Amino acid sequence: MDVLNELLGGFASALTWQNLLFAFVGCLLGTVIGVLPGIGPVAGVALLIPLTLNLDAAGSIIMLCAIFYGTTYGGTITSVLLNTPGEAASAITILDGYAMTKLGRAGVALTIAAAGSFIGGSLATAGLVLAAKPLGSLGLMIGPPEFFALVVVGISLLVALAGRSMVRALISGALGLLISMVGIDPVAGAPRFTFGMERLLDGVSFVAVIVGLFGLSEILSHRPGKDKVTVQAPGMRSLLPTRTDWRRSTPAFARGTGIGFGLGLIPGMTGSVSSLLSYGAEKKFSRHRNELGHGAIEGVAGPETANNAHANGALIPLFTLGIPASPTIAVLMGAFLQQGLTPGPTLFAEHAEIAWTIIASLFIGNILLLVLNVPLVGLWTSILKVPYPVLTGLILMFMVVGAYTINFSVFDVFVMILFGVIGLALRHLDIPLAPLVLTLVLGPLMERSLRESLDISRGDLTIFLERPVTVVLLLVALAIVCSPLLKLRKPAALAAEDPET
Amino acid sequence: MTSVTEEKPVAKVRRSVLAGQAVLTAVGAYVLAESAGLGLWNDLGPGPGFFPCILGAALVLLSAAWFFQERAGVQAAPAAEASDRSQVRAVVLSLLVLAAALPFIGFQTGVFLFLMYHLRLRARTSWIKSLVIALCGSVGVYYLFTLGLNVSLPEAGLVPLSLIGL
Numbered sequence: 001m002d003v004l005n006e007l008l009g010g011f012a013s014a015l016t017w018q019n020l021l022f023a024f025v026g027c028l029l030g031t032v033i034g035v036l037p038g039i040g041p042v043a044g045v046a047l048l049i050p051l052t053l054n055l056d057a058a059g060s061i062i063m064l065c066a067i068f069y070g071t072t073y074g075g076t077i078t079s080v081l082l083n084t085p086g087e088a089a090s091a092i093t094i095l096d097g098y099a100m101t102k103l104g105r106a107g108v109a110l111t112i113a114a115a116g117s118f119i120g121g122s123l124a125t126a127g128l129v130l131a132a133k134p135l136g137s138l139g140l141m142i143g144p145p146e147f148f149a150l151v152v153v154g155i156s157l158l159v160a161l162a163g164r165s166m167v168r169a170l171i172s173g174a175l176g177l178l179i180s181m182v183g184i185d186p187v188a189g190a191p192r193f194t195f196g197m198e199r200l201l202d203g204v205s206f207v208a209v210i211v212g213l214f215g216l217s218e219i220l221s222h223r224p225g226k227d228k229v230t231v232q233a234p235g236m237r238s239l240l241p242t243r244t245d246w247r248r249s250t251p252a253f254a255r256g257t258g259i260g261f262g263l264g265l266i267p268g269m270t271g272s273v274s275s276l277l278s279y280g281a282e283k284k285f286s287r288h289r290n291e292l293g294h295g296a297i298e299g300v301a302g303p304e305t306a307n308n309a310h311a312n313g314a315l316i317p318l319f320t321l322g323i324p325a326s327p328t329i330a331v332l333m334g335a336f337l338q339q340g341l342t343p344g345p346t347l348f349a350e351h352a353e354i355a356w357t358i359i360a361s362l363f364i365g366n367i368l369l370l371v372l373n374v375p376l377v378g379l380w381t382s383i384l385k386v387p388y389p390v391l392t393g394l395i396l397m398f399m400v401v402g403a404y405t406i407n408f409s410v411f412d413v414f415v416m417i418l419f420g421v422i423g424l425a426l427r428h429l430d431i432p433l434a435p436l437v438l439t440l441v442l443g444p445l446m447e448r449s450l451r452e453s454l455d456i457s458r459g460d461l462t463i464f465l466e467r468p469v470t471v472v473l474l475l476v477a478l479a480i481v482c483s484p485l486l487k488l489r490k491p492a493a494l495a496a497e498d499p500e501t
Numbered sequence: 502m503t504s505v506t507e508e509k510p511v512a513k514v515r516r517s518v519l520a521g522q523a524v525l526t527a528v529g530a531y532v533l534a535e536s537a538g539l540g541l542w543n544d545l546g547p548g549p550g551f552f553p554c555i556l557g558a559a560l561v562l563l564s565a566a567w568f569f570q571e572r573a574g575v576q577a578a579p580a581a582e583a584s585d586r587s588q589v590r591a592v593v594l595s596l597l598v599l600a601a602a603l604p605f606i607g608f609q610t611g612v613f614l615f616l617m618y619h620l621r622l623r624a625r626t627s628w629i630k631s632l633v634i635a636l637c638g639s640v641g642v643y644y645l646f647t648l649g650l651n652v653s654l655p656e657a658g659l660v661p662l663s664l665i666g667l
Contacts, residue, residue, distance in 0.1 A: 054651045167570060168578070171525060171563045174556050178532060181556070185549035190539060192549055193532070220592055221584045389624030390634065393616050396592065397638050400599060400612070405652050413600040417593060424589065429521040430578035447552050454546030 003133050010356030014364055019062055022055065023361050026063040027368045030070015034090075035078055035380050039395055041071040041328045042437065043215030047398055049207050049335050050405035057339040058354045062361040064335050066368070068328055069121060069311045072271065073369050076113045076304055077380050080106055089271030089307035092279045096292060096299025103295045107239035107377075112249050112297055113304040114373045119253050120309030121366040124261045128316050128359055132348060135320035142345045144456065145463050147322075148449035149473035150344060154323040154442045156477040158435035168431045176439030179204055186444065187451045205412045206334045208403040209440060212416040213433055215399055217423025219392055239374055241297075248288060249301035255281045256305025263306075264313025270326055271307040271314075278306035312362060318343050319355065327434040330441045337441070514571045518578055522564045522571075529560030591623060607657030607667045613639035 013019065033044035045067055052060035075090035080097035093113065100109040142150075158173045159166070182193045183203030194200040241249075259281060260274040282302040283289050292299045314325040322344025324330035336343045347355050373380075403416035426433060457463035464470050532553050539550030571577050599615045606614075616635035620626040626634070646652045657663045 050652065051650060165567075165570070165578070167563055167567045171560065171567065174560050174563065178528075178553065178556050178560070181553055185539075188540075188549045190549040192539060192553060193535065216592075216596075220589045222588065223585050387624060387626070390620060390626060392592075393619030393624070394634070394638055396596065396619070397612055397616060397642065400596070400615075401642065401646065401654065404603075404655065405646070408653065410600050410603050410655070413596070413603070417596050417600065420596075421593060424584065425521065428584075429518060431521075451547060457546075459544060459546040 003129060006133075006352065006356045007129055007360060009353065010358075010360035011363075013058065013353065013357040014062065014360040019059055019357070019361060020364065022052075022059045022063040023066045023365045024368055024372075026066025027070045027073075027365055027372055030067035031074035031077075031369070031373060031380060032383060033067065034071035034074020034076075035383050036074075036391065036395075039215055039218065041068065042331055042433075043211055043213075043218065044071060045328055045331045045335070046207050046210035047215055047402045049331075049338070050402045052335070053405060057341055057351070058357045060339050061332075061336060061341070061354070061358050062365075064332055065315070065358060065362060066365045068332055069308065069362075069365060070369060071328075072307050072311050073114065073117055073373050074380065076117070077110065077373075077377065078384065080109045080113065080300070081381060082384065089275050089310070090304070091272060092275045092303045093300055095279070096294070096296050099293065099295035100297070100300065105295065108241045108245055108297070109300045110377055111239050111241055111374050112245060112301050114370050116249065116253050116256060116301045116305035117308035118366050118370040120257045120260050120305035120307075121312045121369075122363060123257045124264060124309040124312035125315075125359065125362040125366065127261055127313060128319060128362070131316050131320055132355070132359065135316075135345065137345075137348075141469055143467075144449045144452035145467055145470045146473065147344070148446060148453050149464065149470040149477070150322055151442050151446040151449060153321075153473055153477045153480065155439060155446060156480040157323070157325070158438050159481055159483060164430065164432075168429070169435045172426070172431050172433065173435040173439045176436035177443040179209060179436075180440050180443030181447070186448045187455070199409065199411045202407075203444075204415055205403065205406045206338070206440065207406045208412040208416040209419050210331055210334070210437060211399050211402050212419025212421075213423035213426075213436065215395070216416060216420025217427055217433075219395065220420060220424045221427055222388075222392075239377070245297050248297050252278075252282055252286065252298040252301035253305045255285065256302040257309045260306035260309025260311075261313040264310040264325065265316055266325070271310045274306040274310035275303035278302040308366075312366075315362070319347060319359070320345065322347075324438060324441060327437045330437045334441050342445075514568070515578075518571055519568075522568050525564040525567075526561055529557045529564060532557030533561065595619065603655045605658050606662055608654040609639045609643050609667045610657060610662060611639075611655075612642070 014023070029048060030041075030044070033039055033041060033048075039047075045064055048067055049064065052063050055063065072089055076093055076097070078084050079090040079093040080101055083094055083098040083101075097106075097109045097113070100106060155173070158169055178193075180203070182200055183191070184201050185192055191201055256278045259278045260271075263274045263277065279292075279299060279302060282296075282298045283292055286292065286296070286298045286302075288296050288298060314329055317323040317325050318329050318333060322333070322342065324333045333343055341347060341351055341354065399416060400413055403412045404410065406412055423433065426436075453463055454461070464474065534557075536550035536553035536557055539553070540548035541550050541554055542548055595615060595618055599611050603611050613635050616638045617631055620631040620634055621628065643654055646654050657667045
């Protein structure tokens with residue numbers, strides 16, 4: 001009953017007109033980012049953090065969460081209509097989604113995808129509601145050593161984000177940690193790697209680094225002629241699925257929700273893995289598996305449900321344990337920290353009202369996306385008709401605004417440009433960017449909690465072996481690090497090709 | 502029966518990869534040297550230089566490991582598709598000029614000129630379209646942020662521009 005009361009309280013706050021507006025704007029912007037080529041969810045969420053700077057903490061996170069799951073809806077549109085995934089998790093939808101477009105059934109594919117995303121997203125949020133209280137109660141048992149162990153679990157996930165080479169992933173992780181160490185040391189107060197510049201005493205702006213690494217470097221690495229497309233938006237009438245479509249989609253919705261939610265809970269698994277495995281499940285279990293690849297509705301319903309269930313399910317480790325399960329969630333975690341909220345067990349102890357408001361808004365956001373996406377499909381496709389150079393100019397302008405407004409300093413714009421060039425070099429060298437984001441966010445937390453722990457124990461490292469929660473968490477981290485040896489990793493095909501890593 | 506030792510051919514490492522490895526090693530070495538001066542350990546545990554020291558050493562070792570992996574052709578970085586150099590130059594230079602000019606000419610003028618460069622000169626968009634988009638992107642975004650979102654954007658420091666509220 002406690003949970004229900006708190007959730008109802010959350011709905012009361014989330015349904016104020018301001019928070020509804022933030023969720024609405026977030027859904028709109030998220031869909032646009034998902035639709036746009038050349039700007040992924042990581043850079044998109046980071047880029048829009050400045051929009052939320054002057055909002056209260058709840059409003060700001062509501063908007064950023066809406067942007068986050070809006071991108072998964074938006075990515076579907078280009079997969080179905082253009083044979084080009086707007087974002088990685090929708091890549092597998094191309095197979096049947098685009099085949100349905102060629103059969104003149106694009107509208108049905110988009111409606112089923114939106115319905116599946118709604119079902120998957122809502123059920124995964126219900127899972128968050130159920131998990132929040134028991135895991136949140138851990139907050140009372142969390143001190144610096146436990147927090148350190150939690151952060152170590154988070155950082156160990158870079159093993160799962162390795163892509164083609166573990167060595168290059170570790171290099172990326174080390175670079176993220178080094179960048180996070182620029183500025184005043186959190187315990188002794190000594191300046192580190194500031195090169196005598198006062199502006200670096202507060203460290204390097206997280207937003208400027210992420211926008212540069214992911215957004216600017218993506219634009220710099222773009223080659224002309226890749227994105228010339230012709231797109232036809234389906235009419236309103238063609239959007240309605242038949243009774244058979246619904247009947248055939250229902251088992252796929254159920255399987256997609258189970259797979260997406262389950263994998264979303266496992267840090268390091270990306271939405272692409274969920275949608276791919278969901279497609280695999282349809283190939284194995286669907287009655288119409290022979291039609292898959294030729295425009296079967298199950299090939300859209302399953303993966304699209306799975307990737308949204310994954311996106312919402314992945315918020316559970318963030319909210320309850322403070323572990324970012326993917327690069328985009330790491331950016332979201334950065335936004336939490338900028339608002340003075342530390343995601344994890346202490347969130348429900350210290351900011352329960354805000355946490356429940358955000359959770360309630362996730363339900364509302366899923367409804368908004370369902371209402372927005374299907375009727376507005378014509379608008380989304382019209383965005384794709386804007387020539388790429390025009391989009392580039394506007395995106396660059398928003399990057400400048402995003403980098404500037406974090407500290408109201410032109411210095412951060414230069415930082416963004418520098419990291420754009422560094423990002424281009426890292427892409428060229430095939431060094432994955434995802435581990436860098438993870439360690440950039442978690443690095444300062446890890447260092448602070450380790451040094452506070454050793455402060456308590458007067459330098460005695462055995463403090464980490466004397467507390468049961470810490471020991472369990474460190475063993476979990478060890479298991480994650482050793483998982484490549486046990487082959488507990490994502491499918492081999494995705495390890496190399498997953499664009500999210 | 503004679504045993505024949507087969508020598509695995511040493512892969513040729515791309516120049517750009519070698520340069521990347523050299524830069525990473527140099528960064529690692531610099532961090533290692535700097536962190537020693539910050540203090541590695543004290544009575545209360547690790548000092549400010551402890552973490553950077555480990556990371557600097559790790560970066561040097563990982564760069565070396567990567568070099569040997571590339572030579573052996575293990576998990577080697579695939580040749581990257583060349584990016585459009587003129588695009589890279591144009592974007593980076595225009596951003597640098599904009600960032601340097603913002604404190605003097607302000608957001609509205611700076612972004613207007615920046616967008617006109619990208620829309621009219623680079624994308625060859627028509628004059629009218631370029632002007633409309635550049636005005637919306639500069640003046641429109643300025644007022645959206647300053648009035649709508651209460652987030653201030655840079656204003657011109659140069660006298661004639663600042664006098665007319667740009």
